Amino acid sequence: DAKTTQPNSMESNEEEPVHLPCNHSTISGTDYIHWYRQLPSQGPEYVIHGLTSNVNNRMASLAIAEDRKSSTLILHRATLRDAAVYYCILRGFGNEKLTFGTGTRLTIIP
Amino acid sequence: EAQVTQNPRYLITVTGKKLTVTCSQNMNHEYMSWYRQDPGLGLRQIYYSMNVEVTDKGDVPEGYKVSRKEKRNFPLILESPSPNQTSLYFCASSPLEEETQYFGPGTRLLVL
Numbered sequence: 001d002a003k004t005t006q007p008n009s010m011e012s013n014e015e016e017p018v019h020l021p022c023n024h025s026t027i028s029g030t031d032y033i034h035w036y037r038q039l040p041s042q043g044p045e046y047v048i049h050g051l052t053s054n055v056n057n058r059m060a061s062l063a064i065a066e067d068r069k070s071s072t073l074i075l076h077r078a079t080l081r082d083a084a085v086y087y088c089i090l091r092g093f094g095n096e097k098l099t100f101g102t103g104t105r106l107t108i109i110p
Numbered sequence: 111e112a113q114v115t116q117n118p119r120y121l122i123t124v125t126g127k128k129l130t131v132t133c134s135q136n137m138n139h140e141y142m143s144w145y146r147q148d149p150g151l152g153l154r155q156i157y158y159s160m161n162v163e164v165t166d167k168g169d170v171p172e173g174y175k176v177s178r179k180e181k182r183n184f185p186l187i188l189e190s191p192s193p194n195q196t197s198l199y200f201c202a203s204s205p206l207e208e209e210t211q212y213f214g215p216g217t218r219l220l221v222l
Contacts, residue, residue, distance in 0.1 A: 032209065034209070036211075041216075042215060042216070043114075043200050043202075043213030043214055043215055043216050044153070044200070044202075044211075044213045045213065046209075046210040046211065046212075049209050087152075091209075096141045096143070096158065096160070096204065096206070096211075097143075097155060097158065097168070098153075098155075098202075098211060099155075100145075100152040100153040100154075101152055102150065102151075102152045103152065
């Protein structure tokens with residue numbers, strides 16, 4: 001499986017945007033970029049995914065570099081409930097398996 | 111409510127005493143999977159199932175068994191638990207060809 005690299009931790013102020021980076025320089029042409037998050041004492045939760053174009057949903061936006069070697073998860077207005085570990089995962093087309101790294105622990109400062 | 115449920119949520123047992131952790135989903139999903147989560151190692155896949163009677167090993171299958179006799183259920187069996195199986199376990203499910211996996215709330219297991 002292609003590998004992703006994320007910062008171990010980040011902090012952000014409440015009600016401000018948060019940009020969570022992910023590097024995936026060995027991504028293949030058929031790999032989708034997925035983001036999951038894990039709130040304290042809960043199972044992982046799907047956030048967003050994309051292939052080449054930027055994506056938006058009610059939770060977040062995903063900005064994908066033109067060469068696809070990096071991506072950024074954007075939380076437009078962080079709340080205290082967004083404090084979690086965020087995982088960037090590459091998933092091959094037709095492959096159900098998710099390979100989790102250690103993710104980025106996001107702390108929101110009130 | 112669409113959900114993945116796991117039981118028990120917490121379990122303390124002793125080495126060698128067989129145990130089963132149940133996982134059930136009410137969304138008619140074909141794909142189900144078990145993960146374990148350990149500090150510093152993230153989530154690692156134990157076993158997965160693409161449909162009824164179809165199971166396969168993940169990255170860390172040693173010491174575990176699974177079965178898939180019904181679509182909704184995917185129990186994880188530890189025939190002879192050992193202390194290195196102390197961990198937080200998650201079950202997940204998804205429809206095939208869909209991007210989202212749904213995770214259960216987790217089962218925290220302590221093997222003494």
